[in-house]
Amino acid sequence: MTPLPLQVTPAIKPRVYELDAAGLAAWCEAAGFPAYRADQIRRWIFGRRANDIAEMHDVPVALRTALSNNFSLFPARRVQHQVASDRTEKLLLELHDGQFIECVLMRETDRRTICISTQVGCAMGCVFCASGLLGLKRNLTTGEILEQVLRLDRLLQKGEQITNVVVMGIGEPLANLKSLIPALDTLNEKGGLGLGARRITISTVGLPEKIRELAQLDKQYNLAISLHAPNDELRNRLVPVNDKIGVDAILEAADDFFTMTGRRVTYEYVLLSGVNDEPQHARQLAKRLQSRVAHVNLIPMNGVTELEFVAPTAPRTDEFVKILESFGIPATVRKRKGADIDAACGQLRLAQERELPV
Numbered sequence: 019m020t021p022l023p024l025q026v027t028p029a030i031k032p033r034v035y036e037l038d039a040a041g042l043a044a045w046c047e048a049a050g051f052p053a054y055r056a057d058q059i060r061r062w063i064f065g066r067r068a069n070d071i072a073e074m075h076d077v078p079v080a081l082r083t084a085l086s087n088n089f090s091l092f093p094a095r096r097v098q099h100q101v102a103s104d105r106t107e108k109l110l111l112e113l114h115d116g117q118f119i120e121c122v123l124m125r126e127t128d129r130r131t132i133c134i135s136t137q138v139g140c141a142m143g144c145v146f147c148a149s150g151l152l153g154l155k156r157n158l159t160t161g162e163i164l165e166q167v168l169r170l171d172r173l174l175q176k177g178e179q180i181t182n183v184v185v186m187g188i189g190e191p192l193a194n195l196k197s198l199i200p201a202l203d204t205l206n207e208k209g210g211l212g213l214g215a216r217r218i219t220i221s222t223v224g225l226p227e228k229i230r231e232l233a234q235l236d237k238q239y240n241l242a243i244s245l246h247a248p249n250d251e252l253r254n255r256l257v258p259v260n261d262k263i264g265v266d267a268i269l270e271a272a273d274d275f276f277t278m279t280g281r282r283v284t285y286e287y288v289l290l291s292g293v294n295d296e297p298q299h300a301r302q303l304a305k306r307l308q309s310r311v312a313h314v315n316l317i318p319m320n321g322v323t324e325l326e327f328v329a330p331t332a333p334r335t336d337e338f339v340k341i342l343e344s345f346g347i348p349a350t351v352r353k354r355k356g357a358d359i360d361a362a363c364g365q366l367r368l369a370q371e372r373e374l375p376v
C-alpha cells in the first residue's frame with residue numbers, strides 16, 4: 019500500500035508589518051543589522067508602495083534575504099477585484115486558512131476612504147447585514163488588518179493617498195481591539211501611513227465596556243455607534259445582541275467616551291422601509307439624543323440578495339432627516355458608493371462562501 023502523503027501545513031510566515039516599529043528594529047538588531055534599517059524597510063512598505071521585499075534596493079541583500087526567510091509581505095490571495103463605475107474598488111482576499119475577507123476603496127473629489135474588516139464573519143447577527151449570516155469564524159491578526167490597507171493603497175495612482183479609514187467592514191471591531199489598535203496605531207504613526215487619528219473611524223454595534231476601554235486608550239480615533247433603533251423593543255429585533263445590553267447602557271458608555279476624549283460620537287442608523295423609518299422613530303431618536311453632542315448618519319439599506327429589507331424612498335428619508343434637524347440634531351444621509359458592485363460589507367464573501375461546497 020502506498021503511504022498517504024503527509025498533510026503538512028505550510029509554515030506561515032508572519033507579515034513584516036505584524037511587528038511594530040520597535041519590534042522590527044529589535045528584529046533587525048538581533049539579525050545583526052542596525053536598528054535604523056527597520057525605518058528604511060517600513061518606508062518601502064508604507065510610503066514607497068513596494069510589492070516585494072526584493073524591490074527594497076537600498077536595503078542590503080543579506081538583510082533582504084533574512085527578511086524573506088522570516089517574513090512575508092502580501093501573502094493573501096486576491097480572489098476578486100471589482101471596480102464600480104464611480105471608481106469604487108473592492109477586493110476579496112483569501113487568507114492562508116481558506117477564509118475570505120473584503121475591503122473597499124471609495125473615491126470622492128478630495129478623499130480616498132478605505133473600509134476594512136476586523137473579523138472573518140461576525141457574531142452580532144444584525145438581521146439586515148450580510149456579514150453575520152454565516153456566524154463568526156475568527157478574529158483577524160494585526161497583519162491581516164494592515165494587509166487590507168496596504169493592498170488598497172497599491173490600487174491608488176501616484177499622487178493619490180488614503181485620506182480616511184473607516185473600520186466598517188466585516189466583523190465587530192471592538193471585539194478584536196487587541197489586533198485592531200496596533201494596526202490603527204501603525205496607520206497613525208509617522209513611520210506608518212502618517213494618517214491623523216481623527217481621520218480614522220471605528221464603528222461598533224455598541225459594546226459598553228469596550229467603548230470605555232477604547233476611550234481609556236486616549237487616542238483620537240472617532241467612534242460611530244450602530245444604533246438603528248430608538249428603543250429596546252425595536253433594537254432587540256434588529257440587533258439581537260441588544261437583548262443583553264440595552265440602548266441606555268450604550269448611550270451612557272457613549273457619554274463617557276465623549277467626556278473622556280472630547281470626540282463627538284456618531285450614531286449610525288440603517289433605514290429599513292416600514293421597519294424603523296416612521297416619523298415617530300425619528301422623534302423618539304431625537305429626544306434620546308437631544309441632550310448629547312451627537313451626529314446621526316442615516317444609511318439607506320443596501321440590498322442583500324437573501325434578505326428582504328429595502329431602503330425607504332428619498333422623500334421618506336428626507337422627512338426623517340428634517341425631523342431630527344427640527345430637534346437640533348445634525349444628520350446626514352450616507353452616499354451610496356459602488357452601487358453596481360457588491361459593495362455592502364460582507365456580500366462578496368457571502369457569495370463566495372455560498373458557491374463553495376460545504
Ligand code: SAH
Binds near residue numbers: 144189286321363
Ligand atoms: N460591527 C460594526 C461594523 C459593521 S459595518 C457595527 O455594527 O457598527 C458598518 C455599518 O454598516 C453598521 O452600522 C452596520 O449596521 C451597517 N450595515 C450592515 N449591513 C448593512 C446593509 N445591508 N445596508 C446598510 N447598512 C448596513
